Amino acid sequence: MTKLLELKNVSKYYVHKDGWLPGRKICALEPLTLTLERGETLAIMGETGSGKSTIAKLIAGAEKPSTGEIYLNGQLLDPRNYRQRSRHIRMIFQDSLRSLNPQTTIGRQLSEALLFNTTLTSEEQRDHVMLTLRKVGLLPDHYHFYPHMLSSGQQQRVCIARAIIVDPQIIVADEAFVSLDPSIRAQIINLILDLQEDMSISFIFVSHSAEIVKHVADKILIMHHGKLVEFGSTQTMMLQPQEQLTRLLLQTDLQNNVTAATSSSHSTTQE
Template sequence: MSVLLDVKDIAKSFKLKGHWYHKRKLNALSPLSFAIEAKKTLAIVGETGSGKSTLAKILVGAETPTTGKIYLNGQLLKNQHFKQRCQHIRMIFQDSGTTLNPSLTIQELLDEPLILNTVLNEKQRKNLIRTTLQKVGLLGDHMNFYPHMFSGGQKQRISLARAIILQPQVIILDEALAALDPSLRSQMINLLLDLQQQMGLAYILISHNLGIVRHFSDDVMIMSQGEVVESGKTIEVMRNPQHKVTQKLMMSQNFQIK
């Protein structure tokens, strides 16, 4: 398998407010590199403030890295090409479902990215919206409904439909499964795994929950204070955690693999 997303030496520092002769900087991310293949999932785990969201924002183009480069299919992603970036790398948040604009129908919500990013006519867009809703386990006719007519789990599926409608290659799941109860969560994980195979997607899973990370990811990166302290195959890292941050995380969740 060849590399889909190649992240090389990405770092980020924020300038903090201060006197002009005493400007302070916060290093949110020290230079880090990783690569993901299609149909694979990389989990990013770390305590609060470890830099996970900053990294995710850089990947989707919402933050500019201080240094480093990102390649998708061998092509350098330019920071200013936001449209190209958001077509290929999409993000779903924990509360994505609740942020759906309540005054728009599902059809209008899913039509927005298509109008902005494609040259499809109205009929083609409507057909694509119908098939995308079916792909995420909803009905084509749900396009005429409003967000408040859906449950939390269904709203998360609508966010997923919005994320996949432009046929992206990478989806970042930022605690996207955290708010779901265990049975809805496993349904959503199975759906995500099916879509991964069908569409050749790579996932980046940001999660605090080591149970989800173990079930869902192939590889894991453990972060602390902006640095990757441990990384490797999820099962191997969890069987034999080397770094004290990983060990502490596992102990705090009473998590053990024999």
């Protein structure tokens, strides 16, 4: 398999500008090296403050690394060139409603992603938006809807549409499904699995749910206080976890009903 994504000694430090200790350096991520192959799904797990979102943001280009480099298909990604990255690496956020523009129709928001990243004409953009709405299980009428007119599951489908519309290589999702109720979450995860199969997109997601991780991830990264604790294939980490924290995170799950729901038929139903 081709190496799709490589992180080489990527770290992130923040310097506090104010507060009671100005100038104090906070290490959100110690130098991290890892590789992801094309089409693979990586789950990032760890306790709160362990650096999961920091990794997601660094990969998506929302933050610049303090040290190290990130390569996509062997090509160094320029941390200052957001446009170069936004075509290939897309992010889905936890709060779907807040990540959509309340004053713009769904059709327009999806067209804007194309305007920014492609050279399609406005007619081609409209056709592509309609096709993408269908792909994520939405209706042509939703083109004219505003975000508040949609259910939370439909809003998350719009966010997925905005991510896939430019045919990306990687989608990064930071706890993107946590606020959805379990059955809708199962539908959204199945939708992602279907799209991944159709479009061979790699998927990187931050999750606290061992059940979801076991169900969808090829590789798991366990973090603690900004440091890598364990990284490997899901199968190996399930059967032979090397670290106590891995055992703990992969055994603990408060959302047991997700697997049963996601194991049922893949769906594109309307919520």
